[in-house]
Amino acid sequence: MASNRALKVADRIKEVVAAALETRVKDPRLGFVTLTDVRVTGDLQQASIFYTVLGDGAAQADTAAALSSARGMLRAELGHALGLRITPTIEFIPDGLAETASAMNDVLSQARKADEELAKLRKSAKPIGEADPYKKHE
Numbered sequence: 637m638a639s640n641r642a643l644k645v646a647d648r649i650k651e652v653v654a655a656a657l658e659t660r661v662k663d664p665r666l667g668f669v670t671l672t673d674v675r676v677t678g679d680l681q682q683a684s685i686f687y688t689v690l691g692d693g694a695a696q697a698d699t700a701a702a703l704s705s706a707r708g709m710l711r712a713e714l715g716h717a718l719g720l721r722i723t724p725t726i727e728f729i730p731d732g733l734a735e736t737a738s739a740m741n742d743v744l745s746q747a748r749k750a751d752e753e754l755a756k757l758r759k760s761a762k763p764i765g766e767a768d769p770y771k772k773h774e
Contacts (some may be wrong), residue, residue, distance in 0.1 A: 639678060641680075642676045642677075642678060642680060645676050645680055645683075645718065645720070645724075646674040646675060646676045646683070647674070648717070648718060649674045649676065649683050649685070649714060649718070649724070649726075650671050650673075650674040650685070652713055652714055652717040652718070653671060653674075653685060653710055653713075653714070653726070654671050656709075656710055656713045657669060657671075657706075657710075660709065660713065661702070661706045661709070661710075663702040663705065663706060665698035665699065665701055665702040666698075666699055666702040666703070666706075667689045667690060667691050667695045667696070667698060667699040667702075668689065668690040668691065669687050669688070669689055669699055669703075670687060670688045670689075670690075671685060671686070671687050672686045672687060672688055672731045672733060673685075673686040673731070674686070676724060677724075680720060680722070680724055681722055681724055681725065682724055682725050682727070683714075683724040683725070683726045683727070684726075684727050684729055685726055685727065685728050685729065686729050686730075686731040687699075687703070687728060687729070687730060687731060688730070688731045688733055688734060689730070696730065700728070700730065703728040704728065707726055707728070710726060711723055711724075711725065711726055714726065
């Protein structure tokens with residue numbers, strides 16, 4: 637589990653990088669980026685920044701290239717904003733959130749279809765034995 641300080645630094649990194657992407661990075665390849673999570677190692681020397689991009693595969697590849705080329709400038713921004721002795725190295729990782737959500741929606745739709753089929757079978761089902769399976773003492 638990450639320390640409280642590492643969590644605070646991760647939140648601050650997310651804020652600083654998001655602001656810098658919005659105002660400082662002027663790369664036309666940069667698409668509509670959303671930073672989803674930032675994870676920092678315990679010694680605060682490495683930061684993994686997870687992001688999603690709105691668009692197709694080409695937009696995602698262009699955004700990955702733009703983020704890679706802006707990494708040095710963003711690290712310098714972090715150095716100024718964080719005030720740590722060692723500025724963490726940053727790594728951008730595409731978040732698989734969209735693919736996971738799509739797979740979950742597919743599984744849920746399959747479950748709905750199976751439930752509908754089961755409901756249809758249940759309506760036309762008849763007991764194997766007598767209608768009243770309990771013995772009656774007369």
